[in-house]
Amino acid sequence: MTVESEAVLRPLPLGDEVSGAFWEAAKAGRLDIQRCRACRRWNHAPSLACPTCGSENLGYETVSGKGTLFTWCVLKEAPAPGFRDMLPLIVAIVELAEQPHLLLSTNIVGAREEELRLGMPLEVTFERVTEECALPQFRPAREAA
Amino acid sequence: MWAFRDRIAVAGIGYSPLTRRPERSLASLAVEAVDAALADAGLDRRALDGLATSPSMPRYGGAKGTVEGIDVVTPWALGERLGIHGHTRWTGSTNGMVTQAFMEAAMAIASGVCSHVVVYRALHVPPGSYINYENKYSVGPEQWLAPFGFSGPPSWAASVVKRYFEMFGYSRADFARYIVDNRANTCRNPNGFWRGKPLVADDYLNARMIADPMSILDCDIPVDGCAALLLTSTERARDLKQKPALLTGFAAGTHSAPTGVPMTLDDIWIGCEQVAARLWEATGLGPRDFDNAQLYDGFAPFVYLWLEGLGIVPRGEGLAFLRDGHGSLGGKLPVNTGGGALGEGRLHGMTQLSEAVIQVTDRGGERQVPGARRAIATISNGLTKATAFAISRDEGQ
Numbered sequence: 001m002t003v004e005s006e007a008v009l010r011p012l013p014l015g016d017e018v019s020g021a022f023w024e025a026a027k028a029g030r031l032d033i034q035r036c037r038a039c040r041r042w043n044h045a046p047s048l049a050c051p052t053c054g055s056e057n058l059g060y061e062t063v064s065g066k067g068t069l070f071t072w073c074v075l076k077e078a079p080a081p082g083f084r085d086m087l088p089l090i091v092a093i094v095e096l097a098e099q100p101h102l103l104l105s106t107n108i109v110g111a112r113e114e115e116l117r118l119g120m121p122l123e124v125t126f127e128r129v130t131e132e133c134a135l136p137q138f139r140p141a142r143e144a145a
Numbered sequence: 146m147w148a149f150r151d152r153i154a155v156a157g158i159g160y161s162p163l164t165r166r167p168e169r170s171l172a173s174l175a176v177e178a179v180d181a182a183l184a185d186a187g188l189d190r191r192a193l194d195g196l197a198t199s200p201s202m203p204r205y206g207g208a209k210g211t212v213e214g215i216d217v218v219t220p221w222a223l224g225e226r227l228g229i230h231g232h233t234r235w236t237g238s239t240n241g242m243v244t245q246a247f248m249e250a251a252m253a254i255a256s257g258v259c260s261h262v263v264v265y266r267a268l269h270v271p272p273g274s275y276i277n278y279e280n281k282y283s284v285g286p287e288q289w290l291a292p293f294g295f296s297g298p299p300s301w302a303a304s305v306v307k308r309y310f311e312m313f314g315y316s317r318a319d320f321a322r323y324i325v326d327n328r329a330n331t332c333r334n335p336n337g338f339w340r341g342k343p344l345v346a347d348d349y350l351n352a353r354m355i356a357d358p359m360s361i362l363d364c365d366i367p368v369d370g371c372a373a374l375l376l377t378s379t380e381r382a383r384d385l386k387q388k389p390a391l392l393t394g395f396a397a398g399t400h401s402a403p404t405g406v407p408m409t410l411d412d413i414w415i416g417c418e419q420v421a422a423r424l425w426e427a428t429g430l431g432p433r434d435f436d437n438a439q440l441y442d443g444f445a446p447f448v449y450l451w452l453e454g455l456g457i458v459p460r461g462e463g464l465a466f467l468r469d470g471h472g473s474l475g476g477k478l479p480v481n482t483g484g485g486a487l488g489e490g491r492l493h494g495m496t497q498l499s500e501a502v503i504q505v506t507d508r509g510g511e512r513q514v515p516g517a518r519r520a521i522a523t524i525s526n527g528l529t530k531a532t533a534f535a536i537s538r539d540e541g542q
Contacts, residue, residue, distance in 0.1 A: 011283035011291040019288060045289050045405030071311075071410070073303030074357040079294040091295045091356075093304060093406050103406040107293050118311040135292055 010082035012133050018046045021060045026134045031124050032060040033096065042099045065124035066097040066141065067104070074113050088113060094122055094138050110139035147394045147427045149255040151537060154382035154389035155502045157186030157375030159263075160336045163368040163490040165270055171369065172214035175223055175267040178371035182263055186375050187386030193229050195253055195262030196220040197237030197246035199493070202269060205297055210271050218267040218371070234259050244494040244524040244532040248395050250376050260381065265373035266495045289405040299364055301407030302444035303356035308410045309446070310358060313461040317358055321346035323467040324362055324445065327481055330474060331488025333512035338366050338490040363445045368490035372499055379539070390502040391537045393430065393519070396423035398531035408526055410450075416527030417454020424533045430519075432456040435535075437504045437514045438478050439497035439522040442485040448472070451523045452480075455533075474512060482512050494524030494532070501536040 015023040018034075025032035034046035038055035042063075049056050072092035078084045090108040095101065108116065109125065121141035126134045159181025161174035179196075183189055200217040202210035210216030220236035235258050237249045243266040250262040283291035290296055295304075310316060328344040331337035344362070352360035382389035400416035402408050425431050432455050440451040449463030457478065458466050466472060472480035483489055483500040490496070501520035503509050509517075518538045525531040 009281075010294070011280045011287070011296070013288035013292050014282040014284045015288070016284070044403070045286070047404070071304045071308035073300050073307050073359070074354075075294055075300060076354055076357065079296050079300070080291075083294050086294075089294050091293055091300055091304070093409070101403065101411070103403055103409065105290050105293055105295050105406050118308065129292075133292075 010080055010129065012129060018048060022046060023133070025060065025062070026126060026136050027132070029126050029134070030062050031065050031136050033063050033098070033102070034058055035061045042096070042102050044102060044104055063096055063098050067094040067122050067138065068097075069108070069116060069118060069120045069122055070095040070103060071118070072108060072116055090116070092138065104136070106136060106138050108139065109137045115140070146429050149251070150428065151391040151393055151541065152379050153251045153254050153376060153392040154379040154539070155374050155392070155498075155536070156377050156382040156385045156387060156389050157182040157184075157188070158499050158502060159183070159185055159373040159375075161371045163336060163338045163370035165368060167369050170214050171216070171267050171269045171371070172218050172222065172226060174369065175218040175265060175371040176226055178265055178267070178373040179223070179227060179263050182373040182375040185387060188261065188375070190227055190229055191232070192261045193227070193263060194232055195235045195237070195250060195259035196224050196229075196233065197250045197262060197264050198266055199239045199241060199243040199246055200267070201240065202271065204271060210269065216269050216271065223265070235262070241530040242494055242525050242532065244498065244534070245397060245530070247374070247376075247498060247534075248397065248532065251392055251395070254376055254378055260377060262376045263373050264376065265371055266492050267371040268367070268491055268493065269369050270367045286404060290407060295407065297356070299359045299444070300356035302363070302446060303359040305408060305410045305413060305450075306358050306446045309464070313464070315464050317360070318350060319464050319468045320363075320445070321349045322470060323448070323472060324349045324487075326470070326473040327445075327484055327487055330482055330512055331484025333510065334483040334489055337484045337488050338368050339484065339488045359444065365443050365486035365491040366488070368492070370490060370492070372492045372495040374495070374498060374502065383539070387508075388506040389539045390505045391539050393535040393537045394424060394428035395532060395534045396420050396427055398525075398527060399529055400527070401529045408528055413450050413527045414454055414460060416529075416531060417451055417523075418456070420523070420527060420531050420533045421455045424535060428535045430535055435478065435519050435521045436517050437482055437501070437520045438472075438480045439482070439485070439500045439520055440480055441494060441497060441524045441526070442481060442487045443491065443493070444526075445487055447526050448480060448485075450527065454527055455521065455523070474514070479514050482509060482514060494522075497522040497524055498534065498536075501534065505536055505538040
């Protein structure tokens with residue numbers, strides 16, 4: 001019987017045909033977002049066809065990792081056992097700099113709840129959860145976005 | 146305008162007891178609610194030729210509840226239990242909200258397929274928690290949320306409320322009046338789960354936080370139980386036991402939030418506005434034409450977002466409307482007069498529909514809005530699966 005680390009008792013993402021490249025990039029420390037090769041619109045979560053123009057010609061491109069805080073909430077109770085040492089857990093939506101309403105779910109790290117403001121500049125940082133998985137997290141931007 | 150405006154009616158309301166973790170099976174509670182709706186109209190099972198619902202259990206994370214009769218009650222199993230299969234002409238089961246089944250039932254009657262349809266919603270409180278992330282992996286849409294702990298609907302609603310508070314300068318204190326008055330409405334509702342348990346503002350301000358700024362008192366109360374509504378033609382309903390409540394029209398929403406994030410404030414506004422525009426088109430009515438509003442409160446903040454999306458107040462002013470008491474009984478537009486899902490119990494919009502029927506048929510007792518002529522009922526959060534209904538007093542006889 002193996003004893004699993006608490007960190008693993010977080011529901012880790014299992015990439016699929018469409019999302020696999022996102023998680024592979026995160027593992028390599030890059031934030032790659034799906035982009036339509038036809039209309040050039042960014043698209044998240046990735047999909048089989050562009051929600052704007054319908055093209056199936058989609059690929060991934062690396063983004064700046066800059067964004068602003070769209071909204072957040074604070075969890076005082078762990079939503080799964082592996083979050084116990086992350087409380088209070090700040091769960092957030094980030095609006096990426098590349099396009100209005102290009103939204104990504106994440107956690108805010110390196111900031112206290114009281115410091116958070118709508119629209120504050122953020123930057124990506126990668127949390128290595130296991131050897132196979134890194135999550136894109138966001139922290140207050142160190143220089144103006 | 147809808148061709149069948151005011152020609153379909155709700156003629157009966159039936160409830161099982163709404164409790165938590167009863168000895169009886171969910172199927173047994175559903176049978177009781179259906180029989181009660183028929184009896185309310187002065188009918189019995191022989192008249193029933195249609196049944197419709199959305200049977201699914203809303204569970205997130207680990208084990209899904211799928212056991213027939215315990216976790217869910219499908220119309221096929223319920224029809225068999227009621228012994229009506231010999232004369233049933235249609236059963237409807239939607240993956241959306243039960244209120245979409247209500248729309249389909251109205252269309253089944255309008256088209257002449259059915260004469261009397263019961264729309265019911267049976268919900269079971271599972272052992273443990275509705276939201277239970279015991280999985281090692283998250284897949285599909287959940288892969289974008291669950292790894293960050295963004296895995297439960299209360300946290301999704303909290304992220305909507307936080308943006309709203311930050312944009313307009315509100316805090317939880319502004320919502321206390323609504324919560325307290327809503328509980329007072331519940332205490333006037335014989336079906337209400339929380340009847341006999343009034344609240345004061347401090348109870349709300351000190352309530353346990355589920356996902357800050359959403360507390361346990363911002364969330365509806367999961368119950369075991371069933372509510373059922375009997376639909377028929379207005380013409381037939383006029384010969385039955387109760388005064389009919391007329392279905393003036395309805396609308397459904399098709400706006401989605403972007404995937405990868407849960408519902409957002411901005412998308413909820415757009416969705417509610419879309420549903421409202423469709424309802425005005427179907428009914429010829431507008432936001433000023435209602436004297437009571439039954440607005441979905443699976444998460445209570447949706448109430449003020451619906452007030453805004455329907456155009457009753459501008460964006461950003463819904464919470465002030467409630468803070469100032471305009472949504473309380475005796476206010477400009479009484480809201481959730483029976484206590485909604487927050488007080489009566491989680492019945493996924495049946496609460497809103499049945500209360501609309503109660504108000505326009507003068508059956509509200511201590512919580513009656515005097516002379517109520519027209520109710521609006523909205524269900525869900527304005528995004529895909531959302532519905533809205535205009536329910537009117539029968540003045541046409």
